[in-house]
Amino acid sequence: MTRVKAYQIRKEEGDAQEKKLNELKTELAQLRVAKIAGGAASKLAKIRVIRKSIATVLTVVNQQKKSDLRSDLKKKKYIPKNLRVKKTRAIRQKLTKFESGLKTKRQLVKEANFPLRKFALAA
Secondary structure: OOOOOHHHHHHOOHHHHHHHHHHHHHHHHHHHHHHHHOOOHHHHHHHHHHHHHHHHHHHHHHHHHHHHHHHHOOOOOOOOHHHOOOOOHHHHHOOOHHHHHOOOHHHHHHHHHOOOOOOOOOO
16 A cells, blocks of 8 residues: 555545544554564565555644634634744844834933924035
8 A cells, every 4th residue: 555645635634534544553553463473574564564554544634634723713813832833042032013012101202302303504
């Protein structure tokens, strides 16, 4: 059996994906039994392929669940941290344009009391 491709699994419905996952898991269990019983080398090599296929199926299923949740929560005010955009810590904690434009009370008082002086220069 060849390794399962992610694009093929994405085309399938949720029930078909689950069925595929169960098939792969049962096949893996059979191969492990064959390994203990002293099976052929070809069966032993197949274990790795089946494990990778299971990982691919699980990855696709989890990606689809996450994207469905993101689309459901898009209009909400708060989104769970595991569904937020990752970026970097510095970018996430950077001040917004609005926040960086704000002035403190002290700055406002200083600007009101000491406006910029204009001088007329005679040319």
